Amino acid sequence: MALVRRTMKTGSGLILMALLALTAMAGADGVGQSSLDFKAMVQQDVHDFQAYYKKRFSRVEFSEYKNGVYAIDAASREQWLEMEDFPPYEFAVDEGEALFETPFANGKSYADCFANGGESIRQNYPYFDSKQGEVITLELAINHCREANGEKPLAYEKGPLAALSAYMASTSAGNVLAVLVPGEAAFQAYSEGKAFFYSKRGQLNFSCADCHLRVAGQKLRADITSPALGHPTGFPVYRAKWEELGTLHRRYAGCNKNIRAKPLAAQSRAYRNLEYFQSVMSQGLEVNGPSSRK
Amino acid sequence: MAHLHVNKFNVSIMPKVGSENAMNKIRLLFFMVLSVALLSLGRVHAGAGVKPILEDARLTLNEAAAKGFEWTTTRKLIADAEAALAAGNKDASLKLAKAALNEAQKSLIQANYAAAHWQDGIPF
Numbered sequence: 001m002a003l004v005r006r007t008m009k010t011g012s013g014l015i016l017m018a019l020l021a022l023t024a025m026a027g028a029d030g031v032g033q034s035s036l037d038f039k040a041m042v043q044q045d046v047h048d049f050q051a052y053y054k055k056r057f058s059r060v061e062f063s064e065y066k067n068g069v070y071a072i073d074a075a076s077r078e079q080w081l082e083m084e085d086f087p088p089y090e091f092a093v094d095e096g097e098a099l100f101e102t103p104f105a106n107g108k109s110y111a112d113c114f115a116n117g118g119e120s121i122r123q124n125y126p127y128f129d130s131k132q133g134e135v136i137t138l139e140l141a142i143n144h145c146r147e148a149n150g151e152k153p154l155a156y157e158k159g160p161l162a163a164l165s166a167y168m169a170s171t172s173a174g175n176v177l178a179v180l181v182p183g184e185a186a187f188q189a190y191s192e193g194k195a196f197f198y199s200k201r202g203q204l205n206f207s208c209a210d211c212h213l214r215v216a217g218q219k220l221r222a223d224i225t226s227p228a229l230g231h232p233t234g235f236p237v238y239r240a241k242w243e244e245l246g247t248l249h250r251r252y253a254g255c256n257k258n259i260r261a262k263p264l265a266a267q268s269r270a271y272r273n274l275e276y277f278q279s280v281m282s283q284g285l286e287v288n289g290p291s292s293r294k
Numbered sequence: 295m296a297h298l299h300v301n302k303f304n305v306s307i308m309p310k311v312g313s314e315n316a317m318n319k320i321r322l323l324f325f326m327v328l329s330v331a332l333l334s335l336g337r338v339h340a341g342a343g344v345k346p347i348l349e350d351a352r353l354t355l356n357e358a359a360a361k362g363f364e365w366t367t368t369r370k371l372i373a374d375a376e377a378a379l380a381a382g383n384k385d386a387s388l389k390l391a392k393a394a395l396n397e398a399q400k401s402l403i404q405a406n407y408a409a410a411h412w413q414d415g416i417p418f
Contacts, residue, residue: 048418196362198415199408203365203397209415262364270362 038187042280045194049281053229057217065230066285068293072217073224080292089166089238089290092245096167099160104149110164113145122172122287126179126276128186135189135272139165139247156266157250162236166245169236169289176286177233179279193277196270197228202261208274211255223294232279234291245290248275344379347391348372354398363405368397 053065057072064071070080100118103109111117115124125138136144142164143153154161181190200207211220212228219225235248242250249271253263264270355368375390 052418195408195412199412200415201363201404201408203367205404207412207415209417214417257366260366262359262366264362 038184039181042181042187042190046281046283050229050284052213053216053227057227062284063286065227065282066233066288067291068230068234069224069226071230072227076224076294080294083292087238088292089236089245092163092236092238093166093170093290095160096163096165096170099164100167104146104151106149108149110142110145113148114141118168119171120175122169122289123175123177124179126272126279128182128189128276130183130185133185134269135193135276137249137267137272137275138168139249140267140272142168156247157253158242158244158246162245162247162250165247166236166290169287172287174286174288177279177283179276179283181280189273190277190280192270193273193275196274197277202256202259204259206259208255228278228281230282230285232275232282233285233287234289234293236290238290238292240292240294344375344384344387344391347388347395348375348379351391351395351398354395354402358398358401358405361402361405361409363401363408365397365401368394368401371397 050062053060054062060071067077067080070077100110111119115121122138125141126135128134129136139156139161142161143156146153154164181187197208200210208228211225212231216225216227232248235251236245237251238245239251247266249266252271252274253266256263351368351372355364355372358364371390371394375387375394378384378387378390
């Protein structure tokens with residue numbers, strides 16, 4: 001302290017302090033710069049991710065990736081289009097609409113919980129809630145709404161929650177995914193989702209990227225793997241294998257089981273962050289859920 | 295002289311040969327008993343060794359699970375090892391317990407490797 005006082009009394013001390021102040025200001029700018037940097041990193045990721053598919057499937061239009069494997073495999077697409085003549089998810093959408101319009105015991109409804117009365121908002125999910133410090137998916141928001149109104153939460157993988165989600169997605173058809181990474185905490189969640197996507201797991205030692213990026217479009221046993229680009233746009237989906245509607249997290253669990261990795265709970269932090277990462281990577285694509293898959 | 299020499303030895307050797315035969319029989323019996331005892335001990339030890347291996351497998355698996363890297367097959371191996379032990383099938387139990395521990399260790403290695411090297415999976 002004595003040294004500081006002595007230094008302050010001299011002219012050189014004043015110059016030194018001025019330099020320190022300038023350094024501090026530069027540091028403050030540095031913080032601003034770092035917040036810009038992670039946004040730039042996300043945009044770079046999006047660019048690289050989408051460019052990879054553009055190069056790999058050069059004849060496929062970007063807008064087609066919302067259709068999953070049907071964007072890249074003509075034979076599967078033909079069967080799918082025939083199935084879409086009588087969409088197997090229609091009844092679930094009707095059921096979801098009826099549930100959506102049924103008031104809670106307290107007289108309020110789902111429409112009271114969401115922006116724009118819950119219509120045409122699917123493209124904004126999942127989003128990062130800065131106050132809660134976590135990713136909020138549409139399914140989680142639906143259950144938050146129920147609990148806030150004194151209702152029990154619904155099971156996350158199928159049934160009424162999937163139907164509600166399907167109805168809400170149907171009101172958003174054609175809207176472009178607009179999932180952003182607005183701050184540093186959001187970037188952390190995004191990064192965790194990214195790490196999950198690229199991490200090998202399970203007894204078979206596969207990552208999401210192994211099947212849906214590196215060998216997308218190739219056969220794994222009898223199935224052609226879908227591109228990861230566009231994965232979240234069509235959910236919830238009616239799968240022939242399930243013979244019913246299921247949510248994206250149900251599909252994540254199925255994928256994990258396929259590689260002999262124990263699935264995580266639906267709406268677990270890890271799966272929500274994965275959905276967040278995948279949605280950011282798919283920005284620019286239209287919401288087209290619910291849809292049907294093999 | 296030679297005969298005398300032999301006779302000289304006969305006196306002392308003959309009883310010795312007889313006692314050596316007896317000793318050999320005793321030694322043979324001793325080794326047989328020892329072998330049976332060692333084999334039995336080995337089996338007892340195998341049974342006693344299953345529990346620590348299973349405990350190790352459980353702890354390692356829980357560590358991997360906490361990191362989100364549990365395999366679907368490992369808990370079944372542990373359960374099967376416990377069932378075999380309860381049924382008195384110690385050899386099968388030991389084999390299953392070792393397999394469970396091996397899997398648990400590999401899943402933990404996978405988790406730690408992924409934490410440090412997941413970026414290696416990015417192809418661009």
